[in-house]
Amino acid sequence: MFSYFWEHYGVERPIFVIVEPSQADCLYQSAIQGKPASATGSVDSIMAGLACGETSQIAWRFLQPSVDYFxxxxxxxxxxxxxxxxQGYHEDTPIVGGESGVAGLALLRKLVEQDQLDVLELNANSEVLIINTEGATAPELFKELTGLTAEEVIAKQ
Structure with missing residues (x-):
């Protein structure tokens, strides 16, 4: 996806942000070190799809020049x-977002709460695309964390 935006928009492309669990910070550490690195934490996270212990050398060759923020x-x-x-707060349509799929939204919420949108060059006029990469891939955990089944969320749509 990064490559497409680079090819299509060049320097006018969107800003790219990769979000990962703090205890599985291999990409973040790679950005600091400038080379593929290992996570510094336990890698034990509810965001299992993002909980990687080390950065792929092949992936890093594409990510390093394409991603603006980790x-x-x-x-x-x-x-x-x-x-x-x-729940569909603020009259939004309810959406099934799994533990890893909501990472982008989680970061945006955190930045709004801390009044730090400018850290990612965002402001009140910014347009943000968040890609939800998974639904309720662990149905029991989804229900435990949200109090709802995926089917109940979909029925509220």
Whole structure:
């Protein structure tokens, strides 16, 4: 996806942010070190799809020049975002967002709460695309964290 935006928009492309669990920070560490690195934490996260222990050398060759920011979130940030999507706060349509799928929203919520949108060059006029990469891939965990089944969320749509 990064390559497409680079090819299509060149320097006018969107800003890219990769979000991962704070305890599985291999991409973040790679950005700091300028080369593929290992995570510094336990890699034990509810965001199992993002909980990687080390950065792929091949992937890093594409990510390093394409990504503008690497960010970390806590498991609770993901849980709060899952709940927000499932409940459909602010009259939004309820959405099934899994633990890893809500990472982008979790970061955005965190930055809004801390009044730090400018850290990612965002402001009140910014347009943000968040890609939800998974639904309730762990149905029991989804229900435990949101109090709803994926089917209940979909029925509320």
């Amino acid at each position: 960010a970390l979130i806590e498991d609770q940030d993901a849980i709060d975002s899952m709940l927000q999507l499932a």
